[in-house]
Amino acid sequence: MRVREWDLRSASDAEIRSLVETLNQVLAADLPDDPPWQDVQVREYLAETMPGERRISWVAEDDRLPEGESTVFGHVTLLLLGDIGVLEVLVHPGLRRRGLGRQLVAVAARRAYLEGFSSIGVEAIGDTPAIPFYESLGFEREYVETRSVLTLSGVDWNALGSMAGSISSDYKVEYHPGGPPAELLEAYAQAKLEGQDEDNDLDLRPSSSDPQRLRDSLNTLHRRGLKPYIVLAMHEPTGVVAGLTEVVVPAQHPERADQYDTIVVREHRGYGIDRAIKARMLLELRGAEPELREVQTWNAQHNESMLKVNAELGFQPDRDWYEYGADVAQLVQRLEPTD
Ligand SMILES: CC(C)(COP(=O)(O)OP(=O)(O)OC[C@H]1O[C@@H](n2cnc3c(N)ncnc32)[C@H](O)[C@@H]1OP(=O)(O)O)[C@@H](O)C(=O)NCCC(=O)NCCS
Secondary structure, eight states, X not given: OEEEEEOTTTOOHHHHHHHHHHHHHHXXXXXTTSXXXXXXXXXXXXHOOOTTOEEEEEEEEOTTSOTTSSOEEEEXXXXXXXXXXXXXXXXXXXXXXXXXXXHHHHHHHHHHHHTTOOEEEEEEETTSTHHHHHHHTTOEEEEEEEEEEEEGGGOOHHHHHHHHHOSOTTEEEEEEETSOOGGGHHXXXXXXXXXXXXXXXXXXXXXXXXXXXXXXXXXXXXXXTEEEEEEEEEETTTTEEEEEEEEEEETTOTTEEEEXXXXXXXXXXXXXXXXXXXXXXXXXXXXXXXXXXXXXXXXXXXXXXXXXXXXXXXOEEEEEEEEEEEEHHHHHHHHSOOO
């Protein structure tokens, strides 16, 4: 097996296809209910980052074949953002427990160390081998969320229609496919800033609360094949954004969308805005995305009001989703060959 650094921009189409096939084997083994990926904008999904961020990738492949012509059996990416490195590792289910995952983490950790990063974070999904794997490498659990999934075929659309309409006449609900319009960016970013909840999330999925960062983030989403949809509640007497909800439909698996932020600004809480904007979002998505079958969302377990609204909409808890972290220097030391 050969592990080599992999430049996504010059990788062959065959290699990208092979990575997608391996990813789909991983999904079938570890997350059999998740939809497989299509080979659509996968290069862009992996190569495009926010300004100031960098992603470095390595592949593990058969060393008997020339570079670029082999199957991708394993893959690791290191996303360097701010002062933290975020790892993603996958190994083909047929080649596990031979030390390959460990070798991939070692190569990425060494680079993070050389680049001067002191900590590394990773998302690991409950009830998959990733949990014992990262724990065996000394990673520590830092945060947990629950993923819930809504199946559109089970939705009571009439009930949803009344939820979408149950909102005081002070608020106007607006739907914006593609993202908030330019003239609302400032107010939108302000709502994100004011609505942020204090928690100790590692911020592996940072949200954007200043207008320039928000603009960059929307542009990056589009380039990666992730189409944003937004529903806003405008407070008409003051013209502020009182609440917002964001869903992204990925070109790589358009049958399952991802719920991003839902925020209701503090002084507008308690008026049912959360329920109304999320219901409106589902009604709009149903028309806009014919391939869509499910929406997934992640919530902290202490966020009871949001969990309650999600349950009313029909979301079912699926799995725990963990963030683990490790000190880079310790990790490098632990992974050094001992002979
Ligand atoms: C986690 C993953 C990368 C591990 O790859 P791997 O090549 O099997 O890992 P290694 O062989 O290097 O394992 C190193 C150590 O981790 C631990 N470990 C790994 N898998 C384990 C398992 N299934 N059960 C218990 N311990 C395990 C063991 O301590 C192992 O050492 P050992 O084999 O000497 O006992 C691989 O299972 C994978 O690709 N999982 C999916 C990753 C993922 O969730 N991707 C995102 C969603 S698709």
